[in-house]
Each structure stands twice: as C-alpha cells, then as structure tokens.
Amino acid sequence: MNEILSKTYxxxxxxxxxxxxxxxAKSRKPGNFVMIRIGEDGERxxxxxxxxxPVKGTITLVVQIMGVSSSKLVALEPGxxxxxxxxxLGKPTHxxxxxxxxxxxxxxxxxxxxxxxxxxxxxxxxxxTVIAARNKDLIILEDEISKWSDELIxxxxxxxxxxxxxxxxxxEEIILREKIDECIVIGPAIMMKFASILTRKYAIPTQASxxxxxxxxxxxxxxxxxxxxxxxxxTCVDGPEFDAHQVDFDEMLMRLGGYVQExxxxxxxYSQKL
Amino acid sequence: MSLxxxxxxxxxxxxxxxxxxSKIKNKERMFIPRVKxxxxxxxxxxxxxxxxxxxxLLLDQALTEASRCMDCVNPTCIEGCPVNINIPKxxxxxxxxxxxxxxxxxxxxxxxxxxxxxxxxxxxxCEARCFYVDKTDKPAVAIGHLERFAADYERNxxxxxxxxxxxxxxxxxxxxxxxxxxxxxxxxxxxxxYDVTVFEALHEIGGVLKYGIPxxxxxxxxxxxELDILKRMGVxxxxxxxxxxxxxxxxLREEGYQGFFIASGAGLPRFMEIPGENYNGILxxxxxxxxxxxxxAASDAMDTPIFKGKYVAVIGGGNTAMDSVRTxxxxxxxxxxxxxxxxxxxxxxxxEEVKHAKEEGVEFMTLCNPLEYFADEKGHVNGMRLNRMGLxxxxxxxxxRPMPIDGSEFELDVDLVVVAVGxxxxxxxxxxxxxxxxxxxxxxxxxxxxxxxxxSEMFAGGDIVRGGATVILAMGDGRKAAENMDLYLQNKLSSxxxx
Ligand SMILES: Cc1cc2nc3c(=O)[nH]c(=O)nc-3n(C[C@H](O)[C@H](O)[C@H](O)COP(=O)(O)OP(=O)(O)OC[C@H]3O[C@@H](n4cnc5c(N)ncnc54)[C@H](O)[C@@H]3O)c2cc1C
Ligand SMILES: Cc1cc2nc3c(=O)[nH]c(=O)nc-3n(C[C@H](O)[C@H](O)[C@H](O)COP(=O)(O)OP(=O)(O)OC[C@H]3O[C@@H](n4cnc5c(N)ncnc54)[C@H](O)[C@@H]3O)c2cc1C
Ligand code: SF4
Ligand code: SF4
Ligand code: FES
Numbered sequence: 001m002n003e004i005l006s007k008t009y010x011x012x013x014x015x016x017x018x019x020x021x022x023x024x025a026k027s028r029k030p031g032n033f034v035m036i037r038i039g040e041d042g043e044r045x046x047x048x049x050x051x052x053x054p055v056k057g058t059i060t061l062v063v064q065i066m067g068v069s070s071s072k073l074v075a076l077e078p079g080x081x082x083x084x085x086x087x088x089l090g091k092p093t094h095x096x097x098x099x100x101x102x103x104x105x106x107x108x109x110x111x112x113x114x115x116x117x118x119x120x121x122x123x124x125x126x127x128x129t130v131i132a133a134r135n136k137d138l139i140i141l142e143d144e145i146s147k148w149s150d151e152l153i154x155x156x157x158x159x160x161x162x163x164x165x166x167x168x169x170x171x172e173e174i175i176l177r178e179k180i181d182e183c184i185v186i187g188p189a190i191m192m193k194f195a196s197i198l199t200r201k202y203a204i205p206t207q208a209s210x211x212x213x214x215x216x217x218x219x220x221x222x223x224x225x226x227x228x229x230x231x232x233x234x235t236c237v238d239g240p241e242f243d244a245h246q247v248d249f250d251e252m253l254m255r256l257g258g259y260v261q262e263x264x265x266x267x268x269x270y271s272q273k274l
Numbered sequence: 275m276s277l278x279x280x281x282x283x284x285x286x287x288x289x290x291x292x293x294x295x296s297k298i299k300n301k302e303r304m305f306i307p308r309v310k311x312x313x314x315x316x317x318x319x320x321x322x323x324x325x326x327x328x329x330x331l332l333l334d335q336a337l338t339e340a341s342r343c344m345d346c347v348n349p350t351c352i353e354g355c356p357v358n359i360n361i362p363k364x365x366x367x368x369x370x371x372x373x374x375x376x377x378x379x380x381x382x383x384x385x386x387x388x389x390x391x392x393x394x395x396x397x398x399x400c401e402a403r404c405f406y407v408d409k410t411d412k413p414a415v416a417i418g419h420l421e422r423f424a425a426d427y428e429r430n431x432x433x434x435x436x437x438x439x440x441x442x443x444x445x446x447x448x449x450x451x452x453x454x455x456x457x458x459x460x461x462x463x464x465x466x467x468y469d470v471t472v473f474e475a476l477h478e479i480g481g482v483l484k485y486g487i488p489x490x491x492x493x494x495x496x497x498x499x500e501l502d503i504l505k506r507m508g509v510x511x512x513x514x515x516x517x518x519x520x521x522x523x524x525x526l527r528e529e530g531y532q533g534f535f536i537a538s539g540a541g542l543p544r545f546m547e548i549p550g551e552n553y554n555g556i557l558x559x560x561x562x563x564x565x566x567x568x569x570x571a572a573s574d575a576m577d578t579p580i581f582k583g584k585y586v587a588v589i590g591g592g593n594t595a596m597d598s599v600r601t602x603x604x605x606x607x608x609x610x611x612x613x614x615x616x617x618x619x620x621x622x623x624x625x626e627e628v629k630h631a632k633e634e635g636v637e638f639m640t641l642c643n644p645l646e647y648f649a650d651e652k653g654h655v656n657g658m659r660l661n662r663m664g665l666x667x668x669x670x671x672x673x674x675r676p677m678p679i680d681g682s683e684f685e686l687d688v689d690l691v692v693v694a695v696g697x698x699x700x701x702x703x704x705x706x707x708x709x710x711x712x713x714x715x716x717x718x719x720x721x722x723x724x725x726x727x728x729x730s731e732m733f734a735g736g737d738i739v740r741g742g743a744t745v746i747l748a749m750g751d752g753r754k755a756a757e758n759m760d761l762y763l764q765n766k767l768s769s770x771x772x773x
Binding site for chain 1: 475476477485513514515516519520521522541542543545547551552553554555557558560561564565569570574575576577578579580581652653654700701702
C-alpha cells in the first residue's frame with residue numbers, strides 16, 4: 001500500500017507523485033487532502049489530493065520542498081512506500097453552477113486548484129484562471145489547468161514568464177473586464193490575504209483554501225484553528241475552504257510562523273544527516 | 275458470567291481456595307497494613323518523560339497484600355468493577371503464588387489488565403466497594419496494584435497465556451476506533467469466534483492510551499504487549515483508516531461486515547473562547563499530549579516540534595490537565611501551574627495524580643479563572659489575566675458553582691498555555707450517518723442495557739456515548755456491546771435459516 005508509482009519534477013522544488021491507494025482514490029472528492037508521515041520519526045503533514053484515478057487506484061500529490069518533511073517525501077523513489085497515508089480529509093469543495101468562476105492559484109497552490117477548476121468546468125461554468133509564481137521555474141501544471149480553463153493568465157513576480165506582476169494584478173484586470181460570479185483562491189497565506197482584500201472591494205463571493213499547521217488532521221487537536229467571522233474553526237474538519245472575506249488572515253499568518261525556530265533547527269539537523 | 279452468584283460460589287468452594295482461607299485467620303488478615311506502591315523519587319522522575327512513576331509491587335509485597343483479601347462470601351468488589359473481574363479468585367491465586375493463573379483470571383474478562391491496573395480510578399470503583407471500606411475503617415485491598423502486578427509478572431515471565439478462542443464462525447464485525455472500548459469489544463468477540471477488524475484513524479492503535487496518557491503513567495510498551503495478545507487471538511488491525519471517510523459504512527457492509535461497534539471517543543478539544551486564545555504557545559491538551567506521546571516531540575530525533583515552555587499554565591483540573599502539567603515539568607518548565615476555577619475538592623483528576631503532581635512541584639492555583647491572554651510582537655503568548663473565584667450555591671452537577679470575585683484580577687507571566695477544559699464527542703461518525711440518533715451534545719444514543727444504537731446492527735460505547743469517562747467504563751461498554759451484538763447476530767442468523 002501507498003507505493004509511489006511515479007515521480008515527476010515540475011521544477012527543482014516542486015514534484016508530482018502518483019501514489020497507489022485504492023480506497024482513497026475511490027472515496028476522495030475535489031478539495032480533500034491526506035495526512036502523510038514518512039518513517040517512524042516523521043511528523044504528520046497535510047497534502048491536497050490534486051488528482052485521482054479510481055480505476056487504477058492511484059492518487060496524485062504535488063509537493064513543494066519546504067523543510068524536513070517535504071524533503072523526506074521527495075527523497076522517496078518509485079517503488080518506495082509512504083509509511084502512513086490517511087484520508088480523504090476535509091470537506092470537499094462545494095461545486096455549483098454559478099456562471100463565471102475566477103480561480104487564482106499561487107505557487108504550489110495550483111495543484112489543489114486543478115481538481116476544483118476541472119469540476120467547475122464540468123459543472124458548466126465559464127472558468128478563468130490566473131496562476132502566479134515568483135519565477136518561470138515555479139509555474140506548474142500549466143497544460144493541465146489550461147485544459148479546464150476558458151482563459152489562462154500567467155503572472156510571475158520577476159516577469160520571467162507570462163506577465164510580470166502579482167496574482168492580484170491579473171485578477172483585477174479580469175474583474176474590471178467582465179462580471180465574475182465567484183472566486184476561489186489557493187496559495188500562500190499572504191497571497192490569499194491580498195486576493196481576498198481585492199475581491200471584497202468588488203463584492204465577489206470568494207473561497208480560500210487554508211493551509212494551516214496540522215497535527216492529526218481529524219479534528220482532535222485544534223492546531224489548525226483559524227478565526228472565521230470571529231469564530232474559531234478547525235481547518236481540517238470545518239474547512240479547508242472558507243469564505244475568504246471572513247477569514248482573519250493576519251492571525252493565520254501569525255500562527256503559520258508558530259514553529260519557525262523549531263523547524264529551522266530540524267532542517268539543520270536533517271541537512272547534517274544527509 | 276463472573277457476576278453469576280452460583281458460579282462465584284462454586285469457584286469459591288474449590289478446595290485450594292478453602293485451604294488458603296483456613297491458613298490465616300480473618301482477624302490476622304485485617305491487621306496487615308495496606309501495601310505502599312514503590313515510586314520513583316520526585317527529584318529524579320521530573321527529569322524523565324519516559325520513566326514510570328509507579329514502579330510496581332515486589333513479589334513479597336504482592337503476596338502480603340493478597341493475603342489481606344478475605345475472599346468474601348459476597349465479594350462486593352466485583353460489582354464495583356465495570357468489567358466484572360473475578361477479584362477474589364485472581365487475588366487468591368496471587369496469595370497462593372500462582373501468579374500466571376492470576377493473570378489468566380484477569381484476562382477472562384479484561385483484555386487490558388496491565389493498563390487498568392495502572393490507570394483505573396480504583397479508589398472510586400472496585401476498591402470503593404471492598405469489604406474493608408464498606409465494613410471497617412481500614413483501607414481497601416489494593417486491587418489495582420495487584421492487578422498490575424499479575425499482568426506485569428506475566429509479561430515479564432515470557433509465558434504469556436493466549437486466551438482460548440472459539441472456532442471461527444466466519445461472521446465479520448468491525449470497530450470504529452481502537453481505544454479501550456473497541457479493544458475490549460474486539461477481545462470478547464474474537465473469543466466468541468467472530469472475525470474482528472479494528473479500524474483506527476491514526477497511525478497507532480490504542481486511542482487515548484497512546485496519544486493521551488503519558489509514558490510516565492502508562493508506557494506504550496505495556497499497551498503494545500496487550501495489543502499483541504489480541505493480535506495473536508486473531509483480531510485484525512487497520513490503521514490510517516477513517517470509517518465513513520476512507521470507506522463508507524455501506525462499503526464495509528458490501529465487504530461483508532455485519533455488525534459495527536462505534537467507539538470513536540470524545541476527541542474534540544474545547545476552548546474557552548476568550549480573547550487571545552489563538553496566540554501561538556496556546557494549545558489544547560490534546561495537541562500538547564499528542565505531540566509528545568504519539569509523535570515523540572520531546573526528543574530531538576523526532577521531526578514533530580514542541581514548545582518547551584518555561585512558565586507553563588495548564589487550565590483545568592482533570593486527568594488531562596494533570597498529565598499536561600506534569601509533562602511540562604518534565605520538558606523543563608521552571609514553573610508549572612494548574613489553574614482551576616473550583617477548589618481542589620472538586621477536581622475530577624485521580625487523587626493519585628494530584629498527589630504526584632504536588633510532589634513534583636506543580637503549583638496549584640485553584641479558584642482562579644483565565645480572562646485573557648497577551649502576546650509579544652511575534653504573536654507568542656507572554657502573559658495572561660485571571661480573576662479569583664469564590665464558591666456559590668451547588669449547581670446541577672451538585673458541585674458548588676464558581677463565581678468571579680469583583681476586583682480580584684491579576685496577571686501572570688506565561689510562555690506556554692495548555693487548555694484542558696474538556697472534550698466533545700467526535701462528530702465524524704454521526705455526521706456520515708443521518709439515521710443515527712444523537713443527543714444535543716453529540717453523544718450517540720444507545721439502549722443502556724445493550725449498547726445498541728438506533729441503527730440495529732450498530733452498537734456504541736465509551737466516550738462517544740458517555741462524553742468523556744474512564745478507560746474501564748469504556749471497556750465495560752465494549753464487553754456489554756460484544757455480548758449483545760453476539761445475541762443480536764445469532765438471532766438474526768437463526769431467523770434467516772428458519773426462513
Ligand atoms: C489542507 C492543506 C493542504 C496542503 N496541500 C499542500 C500541497 O498540495 N502541496 C504542498 O506542497 N503543500 C501543501 N500544504 C502545505 C504542506 O503541508 C507544508 O508545506 C508542509 O507540511 C511543510 O513541511 P516541511 O517539514 O517540509 O517544512 P517545515 O520547515 O516544517 O515548514 C515550512 C512551512 O510549512 C508549514 N507547515 C509546517 N508544518 C506543517 C504541518 N504539520 N501542517 C501544515 N503546514 C505545515 C508552515 O507554514 C511552515 O512554516 C498543505 C497544507 C494544508 C493545511
Ligand atoms: C490525557 C488523558 C488522561 C486520562 N487519564 C485517565 C486515567 O488515568 N484513567 C482513566 O480511567 N481514564 C483516563 N482518561 C479517560 C480515558 O482515556 C477515556 O475515557 C477512554 O480512553 C475512552 O475510550 P474510548 O474507547 O471510548 O475512546 P478513545 O480512547 O478516545 O479512542 C477512540 C479512537 O477512535 C478513533 N476514531 C475516531 N473516529 C474514527 C473513525 N471514524 N474511524 C476510525 N477511527 C476513529 C480515534 O482516532 C481514537 O484513537 C484520560 C483521558 C485523557 C485524554
Ligand atoms: S479493572 Fe479497574 S475497576 Fe476492575 S478490578 Fe481492575 S482496577 Fe478495579
Ligand atoms: S471485597 Fe475486598 S476483601 Fe472481599 S473479596 Fe473483594 S477485595 Fe477481597
Ligand atoms: S489538525 Fe488537529 S484538529 Fe485540525
């Protein structure tokens with residue numbers, strides 16, 4: 001179980017893995033994630049299921065190398081197995097026919113965006129997608145996303161690919177051009193914060209998929225708590241998608257930094273071991 | 275079975291028991307002082323997260339303590355045990371020096387004796403119903419210590435006895451969760467010949483026994499040993515499997531499962547919803563204990579990080595709060611404080627845990643209630659504001675209601691806060707079974723005599739029914755559910771064959 005069947009580098013830092021797990025492949029829905037643990041000393045961490053094939057019994061993960069855990073995952077080769085893999089977790093995305101959807105993905109957030117874009121397109125919506133990254137190397141899944149989008153805009157911070165500018169610049173251009181009925185944003189918290197400020201200005205209902213720190217992923221610990229509309233919610237069971245205009249992104253950003261020192265130390269120890 | 279008075283009488287009248295009784299006069303037995311559990315010295319134990327505080331009885335201590343038990347005609351102690359261990363029988367085996375038989379007696383009705391011997395609130399259960407407590411002013415027979423002794427002795431003897439299992443009947447049943455309720459259910463059902471699979475969401479089997487209760491009270495190796503016995507009896511274990519998510523109940527029915535025992539626990543942590551509670555460095559006790567116990571975060575060799583606070587406040591007065599505060603001490607806290615809004619008399623924690631915590635240097639700030647937290651510029655908690663409480667009239671629970679005292683507010687420096695104010699039932703299972711009857715608190719409604727839920731092939735027990743109780747009550751539920759699911763499935767089967 002949990003055998004890695006294939007591994008594709010999208011860039012130095014972003015890797016796609018196809019993993020065998022018959023049950024999750026069958027039961028997962030767009031928006032769901034899994035929790036992963038690698039080795040007996042590993043931590044549990046979440047990754048979105050970016051695609052699945054129920055016939056072959058596989059799920060697809062796209063992971064960006066951040067620190068110890070993501071590095072350990074990427075160090076596995078086809079034929080290796082992931083020690084622990086559990087899911088599907090989180091509420092699935094609510095897919096509806098809304099008219100025109102503006103989907104915005106930043107960095108590795110494009111991976112979880114893909115099944116949502118696909119589902120919205122299949123539900124009969126017009127889908128315009130903006131994907132953004134720091135530079136050309138970090139733009140991922142361009143072809144796959146473009147297949148399910150009526151229009152695809154690519155933005156890079158340094159202008160090395162697509163247009164130069166932040167994701168919000170691309171989004172605002174579309175918003176000013178045509179009527180957008182709904183918006184979904186997935187990416188780094190800071191990107192979601194500014195995207196959400198933008199769509200609030202234009203009163204466009206917006207969903208954001210939050211990537212808070214998790215331990216169990218099943219609602220047991222509260223590590224993933226966020227404030228939404230002034231109430232405390234657990235991202236893993238109440239989310240991960242929430243009404244972006246209600247999310248307290250500043251608090252979320254603060255909480256994401258909660259273990260920075262410990263993580264830095266762990267990364268140092270890990271790199272010494274290599 | 276064990277509660278059947280005829281059966282008890284018959285066993286009591288066996289020659290070896292009669293002979294043992296005649297060896298020492300009851301009067302003499304009554305003058306033997308109750309044994310004291312040997313403990314690791316406080317100064318030493320606070321340095322080790324993984325060293326057990328209670329060290330277990332020595333053989334001669336156990337033999338002497340066993341001889342205190344009168345082998346009563348009417349052993350009321352058994353009624354105090356939710357899994358009805360035949361207490362005099364196992365104790366008399368110890369007195370006779372046949373410790374392995376004592377262990378076998380425990381396992382007739384208790385799948386986890388080494389666990390219960392350690393964590394049962396014996397003083398409120400079997401020992402509270404002991405003859406000594408009922409009829410004399412002497413302390414009860416140390417039933418829990420003896421239970422632990424026998425189970426540990428067997429474990430260390432290398433001669434583990436695997437309980438007898440009936441011939442397989444081929445009927446598949448499943449548990450949802452792997453805490454004590456599920457494990458005792460699984461033990462009884464596999465004995466009766468069922469094909470039992472235990473499904474667990476986490477990567478480890480054991481529920482709270484693994485992720486909650488710390489090593490210094492219940493080593494994981496003890497739990498693993500008892501799990502291994504269940505495995506050898508034929509129970510199957512599936513980790514990383516969330517029933518209702520990974521697969522639905524319908525999927526499992528299709529795979530041939532005919533009965534389900536829902537024992538998914540009360541895993542949802544509650545917070546107080548006061549200002550600043552989401553600052554970094556403020557954790558639920560579940561998060562804190564899970565990081566340390568399940569994920570091994572106290573060790574640098576493990577990837578999971580943990581805040582090692584110097585000034586630690588733990589909010590609450592239950593076992594969970596005690597376990598958290600004692601863990602904080604062991605991870606290097608200068609000050610480890612219990613903050614509890616009632617007085618010590620109302621604390622739900624086991625007396626032993628409170629005593630141990632005090633010996634280790636935990637500060638008890640009772641009749642205090644948190645109002646607000648403060649943080650540094652990075653959002654890490656650095657202080658809290660509290661007020662003092664007085665006790666008013668008794669409330670619905672019979673405990674005196676704490677009332678804030680005007681003008682009593684004060685502040686405290688803290689860099690780690692663990693919130694241990696209770697848990698709610700895990701909503702995962704009820705949320706995927708719309709026909710399942712639940713209370714307004716989210717606990718599953720069952721017929722108390724049978725533990726059967728509103729869906730007839732689904733039984734439930736443990737914290738998901740009781741909303742937070744004890745290991746042994748959960749195990750009692752598991753046994754009751756096993757007995758009644760067996761009846762239910764056999765009835766169903768025979769009515770099918772009659773047709
Ligand atoms: C619902 C959800 C879905 C996600 N999907 C993806 C995905 O599809 N692809 C992807 O590359 N990343 C995804 N992430 C983020 C991913 O979990 C983290 O990048 C990963 O845990 C980093 O671990 P690390 O040890 O490599 O890095 P670290 O050095 O430990 O941390 C780097 C940063 O990652 C975050 N992080 C650390 N530990 C955790 C944790 N246990 N849980 C969550 N975040 C953590 C923190 O912001 C931290 O500062 C998702 C997160 C969530 C909550
Ligand atoms: C820190 C702490 C200390 C305690 N100390 C004591 C003590 O000293 N003495 C005592 O008697 N009691 C103590 N208790 C209470 C006792 O542990 C519980 O009452 C008991 O564990 C309840 O058992 P359970 O079988 O109902 O569930 P749990 O032990 O809670 O186990 C439930 C399991 O089900 C799993 N699960 C949930 N949903 C699903 C699903 N859909 N699919 C698969 N798996 C699922 C969970 O992951 C969990 O592992 C303590 C509790 C805590 C938290
Ligand atoms: S299981 Fe608990 S209640 Fe029963 S005899 Fe043992 S210690 Fe007492
Ligand atoms: S009530 Fe006490 S003395 Fe009597 S049999 Fe039980 S443990 Fe022994
Ligand atoms: S990750 Fe533990 S509650 Fe969400």
